[in-house]
Amino acid sequence: MxxxxxxxxxxxxxxxxxxxxxxxxxxxxxxxxxxxxxxxxxxxxxxxxxxxxxxxxxxxxxxxxxxxxxxxxxxxxxxxxAARRPRVLILVSRFGHCLFDLLHRWRNGQLAVDVVGVLSNHDDMRSFVEWNGLPFHHLPVTAETKATQEAAILRLVEDGQADLVVLARYMQILSPALCAALAGRCINIHHSFLPSFKGAKPYHQAHRRGVKIIGATAHYVTTDLDEGPIIEQDVRRVNHARSADDLVTLGQEVECAVLARAVQWHVDHRVLLNGQQTIVFD
Incomplete structure (x- = not known):
């Protein structure tokens, strides 16, 4: 052997x-x-x-x-x-498509990790997560409770000995303190081809601009919003006949694929950081 x-x-x-x-x-x-x-x-x-x-x-x-x-x-x-399975904590809000995709890949053996749990600021995903036999942590957040909520997140990371945190459409901005604590081990999926259309509702921004391609970006989380080192991106061609809702639907397919590849490459130790860039041996 x-x-x-x-x-x-x-x-x-x-x-x-x-x-x-x-x-x-x-x-x-x-x-x-x-x-x-x-x-x-x-x-x-x-x-x-x-x-x-x-x-x-x-x-x-x-x-x-x-x-x-x-x-x-x-x-x-x-x-x-190579035999050690990295431990992953997934954070999600109300959009479940990336979570569904990751857990499907995990269940069928495509993603060789141990998912230590799923955390959300909403309760929508509880039944799905628990059906998969995983712990679900509901931690609501407001401006007044953000510091306390993030301290609880960090405790879950530490208690679960998580090697990686995946923001699978977790629609919250992490504080600089939490970004620093998770530096190099927190991946976010942004529903846009960065650096274009940062912030909220990027597909609607793209639709207003009449773009001909939409995309998604997986990147490491830093204190600079949506500007962390990029791991993977992909695009889908669209035209004037597509509505903003059409772009959302098509974009969600791209998001799932891009995030899955980024997570896979990270846990396979194929991503090396080079300042604000990454070297990806895919």
């Missing part, structure tokens, strides 16, 4: 990174099964999937052994156990 791992590396670009990393893996009786690398400015980004001959070796042991190499090359390096 082979154990499978993923190594992700971000560091300044210099000669010898690939060679020393491949040599390290060979020395530890590991075979590379998939390799991606990218140069961007002065930076270097790499994702290596590999299998280890030693069935007893762990990700922590490999990462510790790799630490001297990481220090020498000023790397941010992580070794991930």
């Amino acid at each position: 082979h154990r499978r791992f993923v190594l992700t590396v971000t560091c300044p670009d210099r000669i010898g990174i690939v060679a020393v990393t491949a040599g390290f893996l060979a020395t530890h009786r590991c075979s590379i099964t998939e390799a991606h690398q990218h140069h961007e400015g002065d930076g270097f980004f790499m994702r290596l999937a590999f299998r280890a001959e030693d069935a007893a070796i762990t990700a922590a042991a490999l990462e510790a052994a790799f630490a001297p190499v990481a220090r020498e090359f000023a790397m941010t390096a992580r070794v991930h156990d």
